[in-house]
Amino acid sequence: MSKTYAKKSLEDKRKEVEELTKGMEQKVDQHFHSAEELKDYLSFMGKFYQYSMSNTALIQEQFFGAQAVGSFKFWKDKGFSVNKGEKGIKILVPNKTVPKFKDENGKLKSINKATPQEKKLIQEGKKEVTQGRLHFSVGHVFDVAQTNAKASDLPKIFPNRWLEGNIEDYKALYKGMEAIAEKNGISIIAPKEELGSAKGVSYTLTKEVALNPRNSEKQNVKTLLHELTHAKLHTKDTYLNYTAAEKEFQAEMTAYTVSSYFGIDTSEYSLDYLSNWTKGKTFEDKNKLLKEVHETSVGFIETIEDTLVKEREKNQSPEKNDEKQQQADPLSSENIQEKMKEGYEDYKQKQQQESAQNVDSILDRVTAEENYYSTKTQAIKNGWMTKEEVVKLEHQVDSTMTKNEKGVMNGQVQEQSLTFQERVEVGNQMQFQKRTGTVKKKKEEQELER
Numbered sequence: 001m002s003k004t005y006a007k008k009s010l011e012d013k014r015k016e017v018e019e020l021t022k023g024m025e026q027k028v029d030q031h032f033h034s035a036e037e038l039k040d041y042l043s044f045m046g047k048f049y050q051y052s053m054s055n056t057a058l059i060q061e062q063f064f065g066a067q068a069v070g071s072f073k074f075w076k077d078k079g080f081s082v083n084k085g086e087k088g089i090k091i092l093v094p095n096k097t098v099p100k101f102k103d104e105n106g107k108l109k110s111i112n113k114a115t116p117q118e119k120k121l122i123q124e125g126k127k128e129v130t131q132g133r134l135h136f137s138v139g140h141v142f143d144v145a146q147t148n149a150k151a152s153d154l155p156k157i158f159p160n161r162w163l164e165g166n167i168e169d170y171k172a173l174y175k176g177m178e179a180i181a182e183k184n185g186i187s188i189i190a191p192k193e194e195l196g197s198a199k200g201v202s203y204t205l206t207k208e209v210a211l212n213p214r215n216s217e218k219q220n221v222k223t224l225l226h227e228l229t230h231a232k233l234h235t236k237d238t239y240l241n242y243t244a245a246e247k248e249f250q251a252e253m254t255a256y257t258v259s260s261y262f263g264i265d266t267s268e269y270s271l272d273y274l275s276n277w278t279k280g281k282t283f284e285d286k287n288k289l290l291k292e293v294h295e296t297s298v299g300f301i302e303t304i305e306d307t308l309v310k311e312r313e314k315n316q317s318p319e320k321n322d323e324k325q326q327q328a329d330p331l332s333s334e335n336i337q338e339k340m341k342e343g344y345e346d347y348k349q350k351q352q353q354e355s356a357q358n359v360d361s362i363l364d365r366v367t368a369e370e371n372y373y374s375t376k377t378q379a380i381k382n383g384w385m386t387k388e389e390v391v392k393l394e395h396q397v398d399s400t401m402t403k404n405e406k407g408v409m410n411g412q413v414q415e416q417s418l419t420f421q422e423r424v425e426v427g428n429q430m431q432f433q434k435r436t437g438t439v440k441k442k443k444e445e446q447e448l449e450r
Contacts, residue, residue: 051091052092055092056294058090058092059089062089062090063089065145066089066145067143068143069142071140071141072088075142075147075149080149080153082146082147083146083148089140090138090139091139091141092137092138092139095135095136097132098132099111099132100130100132101114101128102127102128103118108130111129170217171383172311172383173221173262174224174388175383175386176303176304176307176308177221177224177225177228178386179304179306180300180303180304183303184228186207186208186232187206187208188209188210188224188388189209190213190391190394191210191213195212199212199215199219199223199226200212200215200223200224200226200227201227202227202230202234204231207235207236208231209224209227209228209230211224211388213395218264218266220388221264222259222264223255225258225300227251229251229254229255229296229300230247233250233251234247246289249289250293253290253293254296254297257293258297258301261297331375333384336375336379337385339375340372340375340379340393341393343376344393346368346371346372348397348398349368349401350364350367350368351365351369376390
């Protein structure tokens with residue numbers, strides 16, 4: 001340490017923190033000035049999601065283009081060193097004072113200096129403890145470019161980071177988004193109505209989201225993240241706290257940030273979308289909006305990344321296990337699309353052909369339905385198809401299996417399908433017959449009548 005180094009006074013430290021905080025607020029406000037500045041900030045925030053919104057802005061301000069940062073000790077522990085003469089990037093480090101209590105003389109005493117007897121009284125709630133106060137100090141981090149680490153070392157330093165950027169396995173990424181939905185109590189369903197040109201929808205009151213079956217895979221990633229953000233932040237209890245522009249702003253910012261982290265560039269679409277919603281609008285609390293975007297993005301990224309890591313480990317399992325699975329199970333990732341299509345078509349045909357007067361037709365429909373849903377469950381469970389792909393397949397089959405006014409489908413005249421009330425009555429009848437063992441008898445009676 002240099003002999004000329006002078007320890008900073010408490011007042012100097014306080015001023016430095018205030019200066020950093022002020023600069024951070026100005027930087028955040030600046031992001032709202034143009035679409036390009038907003039894009040840069042969101043992309044940057046995606047890289048440093050583990051840092052607070054404030055520190056992300058500070059890192060970007062001081063070291064534009066930073067890729068991966070860590071403290072001096074962090075780099076040392078990883079086996080690397082900071083290059084001589086490099087200047088640290090200042091960030092705000094939260095610190096909390098030690099909780100205190102009053103001793104027998106009425107004087108404040110740190111809880112870590114309590115005697116065994118005092119600790120017992122504290123645990124029993126007989127001594128009041130004053131919680132520590134939160135304050136900030138200035139810390140320093142260094143970007144990888146400021147160290148002797150090479151680009152090839154990054155996967156070892158950050159093993160869970162998908163530095164290659166592109167996620168080729170869409171199914172694995174979609175599984176990650178399904179995990180987000182499950183974690184937040186959100187259901188991904190088929191649209192309740194025709195969405196037209198809308199890419200997706202969030203049903204606020206029921207906490208459900210749906211995608212347009214016409215979407216491409218890339219569109220689905222961005223849109224599902226957008227709708228999941230709505231479902232998480234703008235619930236039936238909170239949606240009135242935001243203007244329409246604020247809600248769309250947060251949803252699209254989160255979608256762009258998370259997509260950017262996984263190497264999916266949606267800037268052309270997202271920035272136009274944001275511009276349309278925010279043009280001429282003023283936001284009362286920009287910091288609050290960005291903070292919620294940051295926190296939501298962090299949660300989404302971590303959940304998706306955990307899923308991707310698990311999928312990656314699963315894909316590294318021995319090929320022999322896959323071969324045994326293929327032999328034991330006639331269904332596979334290669335034939336699942338065809339099997340699903342055949343099964344759903346068969347189920348829909350049997351559904352159209354069933355009649356309340358024909359027990360055989362009902363049994364045929366039930367069997368086809370059970371077979372299809374068994375295949376569907378296996379397809380999703382094994383990761384051969386996502387729920388979204390299943391919904392899309394069903395939508396396509398439904399579109400092609402339309403009936404004309406005469407009830408003709410696939411060249412055959414169909415009987416009128418059962419009404420809802422008839423289905424209820426038949427269902428009750430079937431349940432009763434199954435319990436009493438009279439289904440077979442009923443079929444025998446029909447054979448005699450013929």
